[in-house]
Amino acid sequence: MRIGVVTFPGSLDDTDAARAVRYAGAEPVRLWHADRDLRRVDAVILPGGFSYGDYLRCGAIARFSPVMAELIPAARAGLPVLGICNGFQILCEAHLLPGALTRNAGLRFITRDVRLTVGNATTPWTGGYHAGQQLLVPLKSGEGAYAADQATLDELEAAGRVVVRYAGEAPNGAARGIAGICSDDGNVVGLMPHPEHAIDPLTGPSADGLGFFTSVVRAFAGAAAATEAEAGALR
Amino acid sequence: MATVIVDVMLKPEIHDPQGEAVLGASHRLGFGNVTAVRQGKRFELEIDGPADGAALAAVEELARELLANPVIEEFSLHPAD
Amino acid sequence: MATVIVDVMLKPEIHDPQGEAVLGASHRLGFGNVTAVRQGKRFELEIDGPADGAALAAVEELARELLANPVIEEFSLHPAD
Amino acid sequence: MSDEDTVEVAAGTPDRPQPFAELGLTKQEYEKIRHLLGRRPTAAELALYSVMWSEHCSYKSSKVHLRQLAPGEQQSEALLAGIGANAGVVDIGQGYAVTFKIESHNHPSFVEPHQGAATGVGGIVRDILAMGARPVAVMDALRFGPADAHDTARVLPGVVSGISFYGNCLGLPNIGGELAFDPCYAGNPLVNALCVGVMRHHDLKAAVATGPGNKVVLFGSRTGPDGVGGASVLASATFEGAGGEGKAAKRPSVQVGDPFMEKLLVECCLELYASGLIEGIQDLGAAGVACATTELSAGGSGGMRVTLDDVPLRDPTLSPAEILMSESQERMMAVVTPANVRAFLEVCARWDVEATVIGEVTGDGMLTMTWRGGTVVSIPPETAADGPVYQRPMARPADLDALQAGTPDGLDRPKDGQGLRAALLALLGSPDLADKSWVTAQYDRYVRGDTVLAMPEDGGLLRVDERTNLGIALATDGNGRYCRLDPYLGTRLALSEAYRNVAMTGARPVAVTNCMNFGSPEDPAVMWQLAEAVRGLADGCRELGIPVTGGNVSLYNQTGSNAIHPTPVIGVLGVHEDVRRRLGAGFTTDGARLVLLGTTGEEFGGSAWAHVLHAHLGGRPPAPDLPSERRLATLIAQAAAAGLLSAAHDLSDGGLAIALAESCLSGGRGCRVSLNGDPFAGLFSESPARAVVCVSPGREPEFAALCEANEVPATVLGTTGGEALAVEGAFDIPVAELRKVWEGTLPALFG
């Protein structure tokens, strides 16, 4: 499986996302913000960082890059996309996910290992977890408080689109403790904590985050097998 | 050459921790009669040519597209005086 | 009850990378006739009582003490209309 | 016609008065410039010499002392580049080289804490980048006035947010540092930033301009009026009011950092290096274009010709002198062959980095600059690069005898278990020893995915190679109180503590960097302190067998006649052969045997106990013991490699009491220990060369044998486990109570 990792000017965790892809047994493919080209990848990760310095608003400028012009329709058509931290912010700015990420309640940047509860284990990025599972993953952001109007929040909850939630009090003031959400049909997932920094206890607090990457690999293998079976039936 | 100001504020229903922090600090500094604070952004844009209707319409589009996030923010604009 | 606006901008001689980033993005989005952007802060303060001379003087002191960093920023204030 | 002060004009107007004093030059220095040039300098030349000969750039007061730091032969084996380069470079094996350096940004951080600290990080990162390395981590050593002082509440949060903003946005993990408070730093906070970079041996770059005909390229941010306050006197003096005044009014002394541009610059440079497009490179730090052009040409084969009109400006009103002095951030200068210029510019364009050819290398030995057709600089570059050297008067501080005589021996000591318990909690909750998460939680420690250890561990540890698990460890330490009592011993103590902290991870210490923070060199007492500190560092490194690879001197850290404590901050780099074998400080298992390594004496001079409980500073600091440090480090490295230990934590401020408390807190479990002899000395003495370790179950005999083989005294203290830190016959403190005291302090002070 080929998973694209986009590098915007100011992307920082792109190497780490690529490493996580490798650990999960897939091939990372580097995508460049200025190219209108997804290089025929099977999924895309928008990594963490400070794209365009996060000047103006996090993700606001990256949203207009040429690569996003390709990604937005592809995501709408079902391509699995994972936005981590800055990537989540970009997905919200691009309206692939509802709501926005706002300044942390304490107004300071926070690096902390946080416990998350999996709320939706049916997306391509979380299929390997089970609902209710607890994960220990680093959070590191200054504008990580998820915000949306009440109607949107209600709708997200009703549709089971809260993918991960902070266990206990949200460290950044996120509405309803939301750490990550998904699109209507689940293929686009965004979250503030960094699963790619929890793939090996040597360099992270746990290996709990690896499941995001192995999940998508499994989902892809499953889909490929299904296509294969279909093709076989046709033959 | 003209200057256009774009003010961007969080929508009233969106929580504004910065404004709250300023309010708290104001009270600690003894400015008790400040009762609420909202903090937003102010952009000063210099444009080629006069700030006529067409120019303001263009800035408005820029504000809607880029300067403000309609999900959480609202904006207003006016030529600088 | 009245509202006072405090605008805080970087002093003109201070480098404003944020404004430059916004300028660059504006050009990429096709807004070529924007020639310069400065980004600052806007505060909306609600105060008890009218925005009279005394109240404005108090807000001015607050702006100098808290809202603006006199080393790199300057501010102006006016009652909201 | 230009009214610029050209070389011609200068030759014709020898008597025009020049504002050398306002630019910080003495009459003698000004005369020397006139003598070197055989005429009066132009305004631009005067600006150039004034910044190049400033204390900051020329090291004119410290140079005579720093010579002692030149490494001896057995220290320099692993050195690929040493003092004098932008940063020293050390061979760490497997074809990798590491470069690291610590630098101060003290004064700017007092004026504007956020931007001052941010640009401090930016500056040191460019130093590392200029060596050809990829910057991989930063650290910050911070010192402020009293924790509860009003101004500390302004300076500290601003400094921390500045470091956080710049380092995080740049994508460099922060893996450690220091935080200390003392009244002597009120008005003179110390903000020292360290950066470390990694490269392959052949990537090493030099800051030289060679090859006549090669092009000089300036790239990165545009040049603005940042930090050219001083140059404005030139404008007014030269033009005598002819439009000069209004212009001179608006020159900021504050530089604003743009970490996003720096990130682009880093990636752009690394791509330029990898493509082989660079002959020589220099970062622009203090003294900007003046310094980069002078040093590149002085280090190279010939001269350089620069067209100042071609420097891209953010403010078109800048004069040549101001362009030369501007401290605008995020700029680099490269020497490129004509054939490569096009490819060079293409790489820059790909990264959205503006790049401009501003001159070329010549063979005439002169640094020449033109502006609007006239020649405004024409000097032999080495005359500016090699500044004056002063042998300033030194004198032992007049109050030192009295200070040393006022020993802590007479201070009231705790008399019983309750008293010891109270003393431990008072120390643990004191701002210097309390939990630093308020600060460190604002720093990204995870980015780049190679951070194996970071705060609150003794040393930061990074993986360098994912395949072989080779790694590097780093720590910085300094102790102003010890150095105030005895700068020679205090510096050796700072060195030994940083060395020990690195060793605790299981790494082998290999090299040293330093930042010398002192008061005014014009005060003979301060000069004596500086000389003693440098002597201590030189002797210490020789005894440890490791070289000093570089550093930085920051003088004039004083308000009126009150100088800061002499505060050398020492950074030590270690090599870890297998980061999977790293040791942390936390007690992570129950029932493990706890062993104290080293020898405990009665050493309370300058101690945390005397400071926190009695506000006392007097006597002599502990006696450093570098041979014992060496043996301890060897022991830990061997034991870690053999898997004999599950934790190691060095003893420093607050002695065994604080070390045990920290290990309990970090591992989330208690321990039970018994002490022979006087429990007060056992708990609070600060004798160096000591550590506590947790021995892996079943490996006790092996470890005991290893201690013996290395001649490291080992005393069994007790075992880990339980809910409390328990000292037999003295006290029990629940870990939860320790935590409340330890974690509460900084949030209560800073929100």
Ligand SMILES: Nc1ncnc2c1ncn2[C@@H]1O[C@H](COP(=O)(O)OP(=O)(O)O)[C@@H](O)[C@H]1O
């Ligand atoms: N300003 C800072 N920035 C980053 N890390 C810091 C800072 N201050 C302290 N730390 C980290 O906090 C931990 C405790 O610091 P300290 O008690 O000074 O360590 P030690 O006594 O081992 O030198 C260390 O990991 C240190 O690196």
Ligand SMILES: [Mg+2]
């Ligand atoms: Mg230590």
